[in-house]
Amino acid sequence: MRRTKSLKLLAVTAIAALLLQTGIAAAQSNVLRIRPFGDLKGIDPVTNSDYMARNHGYMIYDTLFAMDDKLQIKPQMLEKYDTSADGLTWTFTLRDGLVFHDKQPVTSADVVASLKRWGQRDGLGQQLFANTASLEAVDAKTTKLVLKQKWGLVLDALGKPSSGVPFIMPERIAKLPATESLTDPVGSGPFIMKKDEWVPGSKVVYVKNPDYKPRSDAPSGMAGAKQANVDRVEWLYMPDAQTALNALQAGEIDIFEEVPPDMLTLLSKNRKVKVAPQDSLGVQVVFRMNSIQPPFNNPKIREAIRYMVDQNVFMRAYVDIPALYKDCPSFYMCSSPYYTDAGWVKQDLAKARQLVKESGYDGTPVVVLHGTEAGITNTFSSVAEQLMRDIGLKVDPQAMDWGTLTARRTSKKPTSEGGWSLFISAPTGADMMDPLGHLGLRSNCDSSWFGWPCDEQIEKMRSEFAVTPDLAKRQDIAKALQLRANEVVPYVPLGQLHLVRGVSTSLTDIPRAAIPVYWNIKKAN
The missing domain is CATH 3.10.105.10 (Dipeptide-binding Protein; Domain 3)
Structure with a gap:
């Protein structure tokens, strides 16, 4: 009898251990680990032109427009936009259901404050506002831009994908002077920054935003649906390329951004890793x-x-x-x-x-x-x-x-x-x-x-x-x-x-866009 109980106890213990291992494996499969090209030193993409701050911005914020894979500017946060016959008045209408990470709705007041702050620092934004007579919130979902003269680059400015991206943030944050760097990472994007887990020089952590409402359009470049298909994204800072290479080959990271060319031959021999262009334009x-x-x-x-x-x-x-x-x-x-x-x-x-x-x-x-x-x-x-x-x-x-x-x-x-x-x-x-x-x-x-x-x-x-x-x-x-x-x-x-990234073969649906972005990526168990 005692031997039977011992066997049952061992069986239960083994099953529990197996379930625990399965749970750990499942949890790991829902974490996307990336070795980015550099360390995130600051989180304000307006005052900080470093591309790490830009990439961080795309994790937590969204934009009114975005560039698709044909380099065309498409609506992103907008349900629609209209232009007057003389080209001077632009009207932007937000999509329904957009909320910030603090559960507050995204409104046109947020749009106005965000664009004004961005326009003080970005070169294209400066040109836009030099040609702007007024920018105002008409109602909670509608923003009106009136130009002094016809200016053909409104969409190019609001849909630009790189340095000085016009991210939309809460009005209370966007009212911070453009000469001061913000410290509050609340946005409305597909991921939420875990600021309490941010360790400069080591790690940045983002978790899935359960309230994010993707577009219904198919993904295309920076535009279309943005799906957070993993529960957690970790940027792991590894200044030494050899360390990053070893981590990728051991399965400890899933993406190695900017692989040095002399390592590409070695990676090509690993069946669990593939190499691909990091961005579409170089x-x-x-x-x-x-x-x-x-x-x-x-x-x-x-x-x-x-x-x-x-x-x-x-x-x-x-x-x-x-x-x-x-x-x-x-x-x-x-x-x-x-x-x-x-x-x-x-x-x-x-x-x-x-x-x-x-x-x-x-x-x-x-x-x-x-x-x-x-x-x-x-x-x-x-x-x-x-x-x-x-x-x-x-x-x-x-x-x-x-x-x-x-x-x-x-x-x-x-x-x-x-x-x-x-x-x-x-x-x-x-x-x-x-x-x-x-x-x-x-x-x-x-x-x-x-x-x-x-x-x-x-x-x-x-x-x-x-x-x-x-x-x-x-x-x-x-x-x-x-x-x-x-x-x-x-x-x-x-x-x-053309920069090259090393990618685990467990990943699919990696966006091919003008810059590295991490939404829509799926990770197999």
Whole structure:
């Protein structure tokens, strides 16, 4: 009898252990673990232009419009929108059932406050509001925008997918001055940030928003239905690529963003892992100079950098797979309808050295914000540093992680007081397609991207582009702007890349969009 009871007890214990293991496995299958390219240092996507803050924004917020996989702007939070015959009055109507994470309904007052805050910082938003006579809430669901003059880029501005995304947040949060960073992560998006579990330098956690109401449209790029198909998403910060690779192959993470090219062959041999493009447009790698501090406040030295650069030298130092890189002699993406190679010069190191001598260069060190954790910034910075030495510049590389770099590049102080001269970055192609939304060409002084180029002619052409409806005339303006940019050199393009992610084969329905987003993904048990 005692032996029978013991056997029953063992059986019950074994079943309990099996159920516990099954429960753990089921729980793990509902968690999506991602190694993002960098660390989340701040959660305000308006004051912080770092792409990690943008990606965070897409987890917790939603937008009035979104870009589909054909690069068309479609309604997202809106049931409908209307435009008056003269093109001056735009009316936006919110969908039913939209609520914030604090259970409060999304209203047009939230829309107005959010757009006004965004419009103070974003370049395209600044252009929109410069042409705006009024923006007001008509009723709880209706917002009316009245323009001073017809402006053909309203949808482009409100549906832009990358830097300076016009996310909609609660009015009480959006009323915070655009000079201060918000700390409250309440949005209305498909996921809720678990701020109590956020450990900068380690982990960011999001959970499924049970109140989110997806669109009924099929998913397409950034547009259409956004389904949270997992209960929990964890961003696990791993600055060392080898550690991330080992974690992916061991099944400890599901997605490894920005896999270094030299690891792709190894991943291709693992049947439990697949590799795929990280975004649909690729990135443009940029050599961004600080135009307000020596030595790059000297136009001749910026011109010298133009002659120093051969895109193929930079690209081949990073990747030897031709399908992943492209020599693109333009400030615009090669896929842009505004692509032009007008005014481009070939590498001429002798000419670059001559320009450095003619500039009166006094030996002021070029302080490079050398990002070490991302393969692109690390490799491209190293190549740039050696080439600058070759043309006669003194170089001071300062190694740091990406989060530190993005914080440091906001400083306008002299290099002797913690400022900087140069950083390498890789903005998504969505930010480099046309003159108006272009991250690097904007030259409106203190309101431009870090580096703060200031050129009245470029700004005049950008404004003209905004009110020109004819495509051929816009292309002419884009060409003229490129010629001017080759004269004043706000930055130098170093070529185009397709970033690659490693993905567990247990995942399906990964969005193919202009930037990495994590809704609609399904994870098999």
